[in-house]
Amino acid sequence: MAVSEGLAIGALARRTGLAVSAIRYYEAQGLISPWRNAGGQRRYQRADIRRLSFVMIAQQFGLTLPEIREVLLELPGNRTPTPQDWKNISEGLRTRLDQRIDTLMRLRDNLDGCIGCGCLSLPKCKLYNPDDRAKSHGSGPRYLMGDAPEA
Amino acid sequence: MAVSEGLAIGALARRTGLAVSAIRYYEAQGLISPWRNAGGQRRYQRADIRRLSFVMIAQQFGLTLPEIREVLLELPGNRTPTPQDWKNISEGLRTRLDQRIDTLMRLRDNLDGCIGCGCLSLPKCKLYNPDDRAKSHGSGPRYLMGDAPEA
DNA sequence: GTAATTTCTAAACCTAACTTTAGGTCAAGG
DNA sequence: CCTTGACCTAAAGTTAGGTTTAGAAATTAC
Numbered sequence A, B: 001m002a003v004s005e006g007l008a009i010g011a012l013a014r015r016t017g018l019a020v021s022a023i024r025y026y027e028a029q030g031l032i033s034p035w036r037n038a039g040g041q042r043r044y045q046r047a048d049i050r051r052l053s054f055v056m057i058a059q060q061f062g063l064t065l066p067e068i069r070e071v072l073l074e075l076p077g078n079r080t081p082t083p084q085d086w087k088n089i090s091e092g093l094r095t096r097l098d099q100r101i102d103t104l105m106r107l108r109d110n111l112d113g114c115i116g117c118g119c120l121s122l123p124k125c126k127l128y129n130p131d132d133r134a135k136s137h138g139s140g141p142r143y144l145m146g147d148a149p150e151a
Numbered sequence C: 001g002t003a004a005t006t007t008c009t010a011a012a013c014c015t016a017a018c019t020t021t022a023g024g025t026c027a028a029g030g
Numbered sequence D: 001c002c003t004t005g006a007c008c009t010a011a012a013g014t015t016a017g018g019t020t021t022a023g024a025a026a027t028t029a030c
Helices: A009-016 A020-028 A047-060 A065-072 A083-117 A130-134 B009-016 B020-028 B047-060 B065-072 B083-117
Strands: none
Touching: A009 A020, A009 A047, A020 A047, A047 A065, A047 A083, A065 A083, A083 B083, B009 B020, B009 B047, B020 B047, B047 B065, B047 B083, B065 B083
């Protein structure tokens, strides 16, 4: 029961507030990589608490799991991330968040214009932008402009 | 080919940029109610172009289809909506949009605080807020957060 | 040395918002 | 009249982000 044996998945779940199933799912998505003990059970470092916290925060900002995976690649792979490492990738998040806010504010301005003209339906209305909408491909839910509801 | 016969679904699809299958889906969700011609095919009014445009705009703002259905109930059922009717419900949208922007800006401020302290993982960090996260996707009961001692 | 937890994997299920498919019917042009 | 294209319904498939289930193995607690 030495310290070096790491956290079991249930302990990590309690420390982060995530469900055990969610943590395993994140592993399948490449967001976290525990090692296995002799019995084949997952073992985590304490630094993984911070990693999962980052995942949860980034989700609140509307990032998808693949996007979060990309961001996490900026962390050093050869050592435990320092507070400065986390600070660096957090600044990347802040940039994305700023962009999202800008987008919404532009949308709001366009809506104001449309309230003024009462159109709401014509191709000339900036809110009705088929080019933006045409981008989505394939099936499945699409949140246009990368916006999940309830962000 | 009299004007009174209305638009076929394909014509409405071309006018709105939506897929035919999406329009039928919206009907199943109660967002639009065409009538049927003698052969059982759907026929739409020109006012329905505007209605679907509104749906698309509201989706960009992050409303779910049930939410949009609720909003559309504010339109008069007994007559074709006027530009003023549309203007009224658009103002409701603008309110929701303002709220979303506020939420994101608060989130950004919290992130700024966290960048300053470099924490990112502690229960005391405002970004790590299980209450906000409680409303996620998926089925079944959500894992409720227990105590996260120290960190 | 048991009993009770925890964990394991794989696969099925869930919601939202659609699309695709399959097998027919309707409508318009020549 | 016949063909082609648009339309119909119902059901299954898709994506994202997980949860649930089931049976088995590992750990922990007593």
